[in-house]
Amino acid sequence: MGKIVRILMAKPGLDGHDRGVKVVARALRDAGFEVIYTGLHQTPEMIVNTAIQEDVDCIGLSVMSGAHNVLMPAVVNLLREKGADDIIVFGGGIIPDDDFEFLYKNGVKKLFTPGTSIEEIVNWVRENVKPH
Amino acid sequence: MYSEEEKKRIEQEYREWKEKVYKRNFEKLPPRLERFSTVSDMEVPELSTPADIAGLDYDRDLGFPGCYPFTRGVQPTMYRGRLWTMRQFAGFGTCFDTNKRYKFLLENGQTGLSVAFHYPTLMGYDSDHPRSRGEVGKCGVAIDSLEDMEVLFDGIPLDKVTTSMTINGPASVLLAMYIAVAEKQGVRQDQIGGTIQNDILKEYIAQKSWIFPPEPSMRLIVNTVEYCTKHVPKWNTISISGYHIREAGSTAVQELAFTIADGIGYVQACTDAGLNVDDFAKRLSYFFNAHIDFFEEIAKYRAARRMWAKIMKNRFKAQKEESLKLRFHTQTAGCTLTAQQPFNNVVRTTIEAMAAVLGGTQSLHTNSMDETLALPTEQAVTVALRTQQIIAEESGIANVIDPLAGSYFVEYLTNKMEEEAFRYIEKIDNMGGIIKAIEAGYPQREISDTAYHYQKQLEKGEKVVVGVNKYVMKEDLKIPLLKIGEEVEEAQRERLRRLRQKRDNNKVQKCLKDLKGAASTNENLMYYILDCVKAYTTLGEIMGALREVFGEYKDPGII
Numbered sequence: 001m002g003k004i005v006r007i008l009m010a011k012p013g014l015d016g017h018d019r020g021v022k023v024v025a026r027a028l029r030d031a032g033f034e035v036i037y038t039g040l041h042q043t044p045e046m047i048v049n050t051a052i053q054e055d056v057d058c059i060g061l062s063v064m065s066g067a068h069n070v071l072m073p074a075v076v077n078l079l080r081e082k083g084a085d086d087i088i089v090f091g092g093g094i095i096p097d098d099d100f101e102f103l104y105k106n107g108v109k110k111l112f113t114p115g116t117s118i119e120e121i122v123n124w125v126r127e128n129v130k131p132h
Numbered sequence: 133m134y135s136e137e138e139k140k141r142i143e144q145e146y147r148e149w150k151e152k153v154y155k156r157n158f159e160k161l162p163p164r165l166e167r168f169s170t171v172s173d174m175e176v177p178e179l180s181t182p183a184d185i186a187g188l189d190y191d192r193d194l195g196f197p198g199c200y201p202f203t204r205g206v207q208p209t210m211y212r213g214r215l216w217t218m219r220q221f222a223g224f225g226t227c228f229d230t231n232k233r234y235k236f237l238l239e240n241g242q243t244g245l246s247v248a249f250h251y252p253t254l255m256g257y258d259s260d261h262p263r264s265r266g267e268v269g270k271c272g273v274a275i276d277s278l279e280d281m282e283v284l285f286d287g288i289p290l291d292k293v294t295t296s297m298t299i300n301g302p303a304s305v306l307l308a309m310y311i312a313v314a315e316k317q318g319v320r321q322d323q324i325g326g327t328i329q330n331d332i333l334k335e336y337i338a339q340k341s342w343i344f345p346p347e348p349s350m351r352l353i354v355n356t357v358e359y360c361t362k363h364v365p366k367w368n369t370i371s372i373s374g375y376h377i378r379e380a381g382s383t384a385v386q387e388l389a390f391t392i393a394d395g396i397g398y399v400q401a402c403t404d405a406g407l408n409v410d411d412f413a414k415r416l417s418y419f420f421n422a423h424i425d426f427f428e429e430i431a432k433y434r435a436a437r438r439m440w441a442k443i444m445k446n447r448f449k450a451q452k453e454e455s456l457k458l459r460f461h462t463q464t465a466g467c468t469l470t471a472q473q474p475f476n477n478v479v480r481t482t483i484e485a486m487a488a489v490l491g492g493t494q495s496l497h498t499n500s501m502d503e504t505l506a507l508p509t510e511q512a513v514t515v516a517l518r519t520q521q522i523i524a525e526e527s528g529i530a531n532v533i534d535p536l537a538g539s540y541f542v543e544y545l546t547n548k549m550e551e552e553a554f555r556y557i558e559k560i561d562n563m564g565g566i567i568k569a570i571e572a573g574y575p576q577r578e579i580s581d582t583a584y585h586y587q588k589q590l591e592k593g594e595k596v597v598v599g600v601n602k603y604v605m606k607e608d609l610k611i612p613l614l615k616i617g618e619e620v621e622e623a624q625r626e627r628l629r630r631l632r633q634k635r636d637n638n639k640v641q642k643c644l645k646d647l648k649g650a651a652s653t654n655e656n657l658m659y660y661i662l663d664c665v666k667a668y669t670t671l672g673e674i675m676g677a678l679r680e681v682f683g684e685y686k687d688p689g690i691i
Contacts, residue, residue: 014251014267016340019380019467022580022691023587039689040340041255043263065251066506066616070266096505096613114471114504115600117591 003131008056010038010047012075015065020092024060027118028125044074051079051087058088058129061108068095069102076107088129092116139186146181154178171425171595172383173585174548180540188543193438197533201441203434203546204534205492206457211530217495218520219296221463223248223273224507225620226627227283230273234288236510242517245288245295246497248272249306254341256302256679258672259624269620271507272298276628277670281309282316291319295326296371296461296495301343303330304356304658305674308665311364327368327417327461330356333394333566337575339376340687343675346567348682352657353398354405359658361412369412370398371419371461377575378421379467381583384432385549387421389556390566390575392439396557397566399448409448413455417494422484423465429484430536431545433460433491439550462488463497469504473599474611477501482519489529490536496520506613573690580691628670635668643667644677651681 009025011018018040029035036054038047051059059079061072072091079085091103092112100111109128112121134142169175177184188194195201198208207213220237222245223230234245250272252264258276259268268274275281285295290313299306307328311321332349335342342349353370360367374391382390395416403409418436422429440458444450464484469477478501485498498516500508508516524530536542563569570576589595596602647660657678664674 014255014257014263014341015271016335018340019583023381023584025691026580026584027587037689037691039687041687065267066270067251067266094504094506098613115597117601118587119591 004032004034005058005125005129005131006034006036006054006056007058007060007125007129008036008038008047008051008054009060009062010042010050010075011040011062012042012044012047012071013063013065013067014041015063015067016040017064018062020064021060021062024062024092024118024121027122028060031122031125033125044071044078047075048078048082048084052082052084056087057131058090058125061089061091063091063093063095066094068093069099072103072108073106080107086132090124092121133188133190134182134186136186139183142181142183142186146179146183170384170428171423172385172428172582173589174383174385174428176545177541180544182540184540184544185547188547193547194537200445200453200456202437202457204537206437206459206494210492210533211489211524212533215524215530216489216493217244217294218242218517219244219246219461219495219497220513220517221246221248221298221497222513223250224614225269225616226274226623227280229269229620231284231286231288233510234284237513237517238288238293240514240517241521244495245293247284247295247297247299249297249299250274251341253302253306253671254299256343256672256675258628258670259621260628261672264621266621268624269616274620274624275306275309276624276672277631277668278309278312278665279627279631279668281306281313285313285317289319290314290317291323296329297327298329300329300332300335300339300341301349302671302675303328304352304661305665305671307356307360307364307367308658308662311662312666321364322366324364325366327371328356329371329373329419331370331373331394333397333570334373334376334391336570336685337377337390337394338380338382338579339373342685343679344682345685346570348678349685350397350401350567354401354407355656355658357398357402357412357415358405358407358656360415361407365415367415368417369415371417372398373419375419375421375463377579378423378465380579381467381586382579383582384423384425384428385552386556386575386578386582388432388436388439388549389553389560391418391420392436392443392553393557393560393566393569395440396443396447399444400565403448409444409450410452410455413444413448413450414452414457418458418460420460420462420493421465422462422488424468424480424484426483426487427542427545428549429487430491431542431549433462433488433493434534434542434546435550435553436460437492438546439553459494461495461497462491462493464488464499466499466503469499469501470597470599471504472604473607474501474505474609476599477504478515478519481516482523485519485523486527486529489523492534502611502613505611506615509612509614511612573688576688576690631668631670639667640664640669640673643669644673647674648677648681651678
C-alpha cells in the first residue's frame, strides 16, 4: 500500500470563521487523506512547527479576515527558513482576484475562493500533492 | 381552533384529496424533487390544512401584539407606530475612516449606528501587538484606546443616536470607552442608549472570538449587567446572538435552540449573582439571522418570542411584562451571498429582509452585494439600506401587524420549531446547562455536522445556489471593492506610540494594578475598567492584565 498524503488544515491569524476549514477538513478526510486540524488563532510559527512535527505533505490555510497577504507568505517563508519547503501550501477564503498574483508569486501553490466545490479541492490535492 | 370532529373531517378530506387528486396529477409528470425540505433540511408538507393547527388556541398561543405570549409582536403598534431601526453594521480602517462612513449613513436616513471592530480589538490585542500583524483595520475599525473612540464618534451626538457594538470578550472595555466619550460630549451615562453584544457563549459555540475561559467571561458579563442596571438604564446589556450560530452552519431550529439556551445561561448567571430578574431582563435582547428560507425564518422569530415569554414567566418567574418580551435585531445571512454573479445578492437580501420584517424584528441590517469579496463600498451599502426603505415605505408589508398569523403553514411551522427547539433545550438542561454542553463540545459538533451535511447536499445538487451549482455562467464582472491598505496598520501603530508617550503612565500603571487586584476578588470590575479607560490605558493593556489573572481559552478544534 502506498503512503497516504498527510494534510495540515490551519487557521492563521485572529480570524474565527472556521466553517469552511472544517468542511474542507472533513471532506479531505472522507476522501481518504490523513487530515490534522490546528484549531483557531494560530501564528505562522505555530503552524509551521506543527507541520514539521506531524510530517505533513501540504498545508491548507484558511483566511477570511483579509490578512492573507501577510499571513500566507509568512507561512511559506518560515517553511523555507526551516528547510521544509517541500511542504506545499494552498489556501482558501475571502481573497480578491487582485491578490492572487501576489500570493502565487510568494509561494502559495493554489487558492480556492467561495463557491468552490469540495470535489474540486479533493481533485487538486490528488493531482498536486504526493506523499514524501 | 377547530373541534375534534371538524379536525377529523378535514383530515379525512385531505387524505382523499391527496390520493385522488394530488397524486394522480403526478402520474404523467413526477414531482420536481424527491423530497421537499427547508434550507435547514426540515421536510415540509405539500399543503397545510386547519387540521395541522386544530389545537391552536388564539389567546394562549398567539394573543394580541404587545400581549403575552407575544407571538404576534412585542409592541402593540408594531411598524404603524415606528419602523424598525435601520442599522447597518459598519467599521473599517481607522477611526477617521469609519467616522466618515457613519456620517454618510446617518445623512442617508440610517437611524442607528452599529460598530464593527477589527480582529485585534475583538481578541483583546492592541494594533501594535505581534499577533495583530496583517489584521489592522481589515474586518472592522481599529480601536485601541479612548482616543480612537473619541474620533469614531466625533460630531455624532450620543444622546440622539443609539449605537450597537459587536464586541464580546472586551465588551466591558468598549462600553466603558463609550460612556467616557459620552461624558466628554456632556451626555450623562443614564442618557445614552445602545447595545453591546457581550455574548460570550455563542463565541465558544460559533463565532470563536474569545479571550478568557467561560467562568471569568461570565463574571465580566454579570458585572456589566449589574453596572448598567444601576447606572446606564437604557443600555441593552447582552445581545444574545443566533446570527453567528446560523452562519457557522446550524439549522434554523439549532439557531433558535442554542441561542435561547444561551439566554437561559445568562439569566441564570445573573440571578445566581443575586440580581433580581425583573431589574435586568428588559435590557436583554436577541439577534437572529435572516436566512433564505422565507417561511422557516418567519416561523423562527414567532416561535422565539413565544418560547422566551414562557421561559421568563415559568422558569425564571419574572413578574414584569417587559421582562417577558423578546426584542431582536436581525441581519440577513452573509453565508447565503455568493461571490458569483454578485448582483443576485441584492435579491437574496431582499427576500431575507422581508422575512425579518414579517417576523417582527426591532432592527435590521441588510448585507451588501459585495460582502463575499470584501467589506462593502459606499455604493453597495446604499443599495442595501434602500432595500429596507423600499420594504418599509413602498411594499405595504409594514402596514399590517403580523399579517401571516393564522396561515395554516406558518402556524404549523411555528409550533414545530418551538417543539423541536425545546427538545434541544431539554437535552442541554440534562447535560447540566449550556456551559457544560459547550465544554462537552455538543453544540459545536451539532453545527459542524449540519454544515457538512449541507455542503454534501450542495455537491449532489440536492440544494441549489443559483450561480454556484446551477445556472452557472462565465462572467467577467468586476465590481469595485473596498481596499484596506497596510498604511492603516502603520498609522495606528504610530497613534499608539504617541499616545503611550503623552499620557500619564504612572496613572495607567496604578489603574492596571488596581484592576488586577480587583480581578482576584468578587468586586464588579466595571468601575476599575472605567478608571483604566479614562486614563487612556489601551484595550490590549487592560485585557492583558486580566489575561494574567484569568488565563486564556484555547480552541478545542472540534471538526
